[in-house]
Amino acid sequence: MAKWRTWLPWLLLVAAGLILPAILPPFRLNLLGRFLSLGIVALGIDLIWGFTGMLSLGQGIFFALGGYAVGMHLQLLALPPGELPEFFGLYGVKALPAFWQPFHSPLFTALCIWVLPALVAGVLGYLVFRNRIKGVYFSILTQAALLVFFNFFNGQQKLINGTNGLKTDTARIFGELVGSDSMQRNLFWLTLVLVVAAWALCRWLTRGRFGDALIAIRDDEPRLRFTGYNPTAYKTLVFAIAGAMAGVSGALYTVQSGIVSPQYMAVPFSIEMVIWVAVGGRGTLIGAVLGAVLINYAKSLVSEQLPETWLFIQGGLFLLVVTALPDGLVGWWRQGGPRQIQAMVGWPPLAPTYPGLDLDPAVQAEREALGSTPGGAP
């Protein structure tokens, strides 16, 4: 039974990975792939916010950096040798800017997607955490940094096509157009694998003593300091990891959307990321992924039918979570939410004994002690 329960989710996941591409139209599959890739940035936010208590409103920076890295590579890949990406001609740029050169290399790009955001996050984080900036001030600071990056990228027509962004669909990988259905299907699978990998990484990080230290930072940072821990090191490391995950997420999102633009660094988008995690469940890793996928799917479905109402629904969802479900959907589920609903509709779940007895550890310990002595009470 226990084994079955461990394997079932994985079996379902593999089955979904095989069946969905067969039954979903390419457009829907592509949407799902994009939303799954957003699950990775949400996992990073869960790590820094749900576990470590740092609410970053600037994850769009790292998301976009990953997107631009892969976008620049695909721009170059789409060209015949010796030519420049088209937009350079519009601004009278004759030679490829030096920082574009390394993006000819697929290996460099693959590293840059996550190392560059991790470095930026690490440096930014270190400066902030070393000065013990936290709470609301940290959130405001990350949002300010986001705006700085947003405005900078918007204004750089001559370097990265400014506000128009970079298109990625016309490049070919292994002779196949990036925008083609079969390549998009491969990218869906890649996304699925990377979401699972990101989840596994987060689980590994949060399960043991390292995860306990993160929770301790969230709940009582000064206390941890007086125990001999240096919270700055932990926070910097975790913020860099979340940055790297945002970069990977942004790269996957870019190749499945066909474009990367400064809009990825728009303020509302980074706030939405936080809402996905809040709705799915802070501190529950699976909740972050579920929140990202469900909310974005709902958004696209609602927007197709009633484009004006989505923002109201999203705001309503956030209010609902803040007021009624502080631990999100997954937290509510784990804390016995369904049983409460059951009890509310007049069909309470049956308990074999008084729940107080079954839950009290002292009673349980006593029961075990009695059970182990020969002739003890049954």
Place this chain on the structure above:
Amino acid sequence: MTVSASTPVLELRQVSVSFDGFWALNDLNLSLAPGELRAVIGPNGAGKTTFLDVITGKVRPTKGDVVFRGRSLLGIAEHRIARLGIGRKFQTPRVYQNLTPRRNLELAVKGSHAPFSLLFGRLDSRQRDRVQQLLAVVGLEAHASQRAGSLSHGQKQWLEIAMLLAQDPDVLLVDEPVAGLSEEETERTGALLRSLAGDHTVLVIEHDMDFIRELDCPVTVLHEGHVLCEGPMEAVQSDPRVIEVYLGVEDSGVEDDA
């Protein structure tokens, strides 16, 4: 009589702390001999907590110096001071509510506290034994796997004391360890602290006069940020200055404002 002939393990030299012109500590001198058990009392606002903040690096003194084993602690970060061997228990029990008592202790147990050693290293058998032993000492074995937030106030007090012991510091600074404890728990805490002195240097801040008497150790009285007098409990109690500022409600007894 309170300062033994050996060099002090911890010394505060003319420490003054000013918060916007208010002198929370005022020319405070105090030294602790290795292995000593010392009680610090004083009316509210005497600067007891600020005094611990200064030692543990939370507050930087405006004037004066704090010396630990011949080394000044000024300007050293809190976590480094803790690693040097100064542990602190807070006034209100501060345990990590969302972790179990066992995990609370596993975080506190002596060893490397660097991120990578927590990620890749495991607790060795000595550390695990220590955690188990401490759970037994404070009677939390049956509660080892339950959220610490659901423990009673007394259990949290004891868990925090266990966390302090897990750190295995040379100097233990214990702020109001028996606030809110039952009589029996208070007695056991006193016995525990007395047994620690000798191997460790223990400084206890308390309001509970019966408890201080039970500790049977030198007492330092703080008043308005400086040391009013030092000596055994009986001597301190009969000191007219102390009676005036602190104890002088009745002739025979002592007011207990814990």
